[in-house]
Amino acid sequence: MALQLQQAGHQVLGIARRRQPELAxxxxxxxxxxxxxxxxxxxxxxxxxARPRWQSATLINNAALLQPPGxxxxxxxxxxxxxLRVGLEAPALLCQAFLAGTTTVPQRRIMNxxxxxxxxxxxxxxxxxxxxxxxxxxxxxxxxxxxNVGIVSIAPGVIDSDMQQQLRGADPTQFADQARFQGLKDGxxxxxxxATAAALLRYLERADYGQQVIAxxxxx
Numbered sequence: 255m256a257l258q259l260q261q262a263g264h265q266v267l268g269i270a271r272r273r274q275p276e277l278a279x280x281x282x283x284x285x286x287x288x289x290x291x292x293x294x295x296x297x298x299x300x301x302x303x304a305r306p307r308w309q310s311a312t313l314i315n316n317a318a319l320l321q322p323p324g325x326x327x328x329x330x331x332x333x334x335x336x337x338l339r340v341g342l343e344a345p346a347l348l349c350q351a352f353l354a355g356t357t358t359v360p361q362r363r364i365m366n367x368x369x370x371x372x373x374x375x376x377x378x379x380x381x382x383x384x385x386x387x388x389x390x391x392x393x394x395x396x397x398x399x400x401x402n403v404g405i406v407s408i409a410p411g412v413i414d415s416d417m418q419q420q421l422r423g424a425d426p427t428q429f430a431d432q433a434r435f436q437g438l439k440d441g442x443x444x445x446x447x448x449a450t451a452a453a454l455l456r457y458l459e460r461a462d463y464g465q466q467v468i469a470x471x472x473x474x
Contacts, residue, residue, distance in 0.1 A: 255314060255451040262455075267299070269348075270317070286317050287336040289344035293351040300355030310361040312458065313352040315345040318367075318385070320417050324428035326380040334381055341385035346392055353400060363404040365458055366393050370409050370470070378429035379421075390468055397467045404464030410454060411471050414444035 256277055260266045266279035269292060273281045284292045300311075319337040321329050345366060356362050371379060372386025393407035412418070421435040438444055453471050457463070 255316065255455060258448075258451050258455055269296070286340045286344040287319075289339060289347045292344070293347035296348060297351035297355040300352065308356075308359050310363070311352070311356045311359045312363045312365065313348060314365045314367070314458075315348060315389075316367040317341070317344060318382070318417070320379070320420055321381055323378045323421060323424035323432070325378065328428070329381075337381050338385060341382070342388045342392075345389060349392070349396060353396075353403065361404075362402075363458065363463060364393070364396070364406070365454070366390075366405075366407040367454075368393075368407040368409050368468075372407075373409070373468075376431055378424070378431065393467050397464065406457075406464055406467060406469050408454065408457065409470040409472075410450050411445050412438055412443060413447055413450050414439070415447060418444060 256266050256268050256274070256279065260277060260279050266277070268274065268277055268279055268281040269284050269286070270281065271283065271285060273283055282292070282295070286292060299305075317340050319333075319340045321333045321337050326334070349364060349366075352364065353362075366389050368389050369382070369386040371383045372388075372390050375383050390407045393405050396403070397405040418435060418439065421429070422432065422439055424432045424435075426432040450471070453474070457469070457471060457474050
């Protein structure tokens, strides 16, 4: 998404664990499992008086960690804590920093990348389900608090990603839906990351963006 936004002429700030060499934009290598310093830095960056005045600004939250699929009780507490911090605490803090740091920007939008698993529970991925459900409800509440900001929590469909590979490679004795995810791959039902990014960015540009807070790209 960042690369496509850059190619379209937008100013991009990327926050991720690793720099993307193909992205000629400002990038912060940051661990979102420790989100407080990142959020503080973002708010300072947004409020820098030397920065040109923007007519629009958008925050896209797309970071997530998936624990090894299996029962919650069998997992490692450290991995659970990191997943919750990256997937829910960090987006909440970044939303707070963005909203506080862009009060003078005329048009503001937030896109939180959710998942169907936030709306339909599945055994073996309890933390991920909880994180995405929390992201949906965070978006609902923020939309009530900031009615002049377009806020959407959107499920992006099923993408051929590292996370899908992790689900396919799970131990079926620990993750009963492993065969279902293998079937999606075998049946050619996975979207490419580039196609998904393009669809999400088209949705972001809609005139009615934010009128439906909880969305699914497959229904767009």
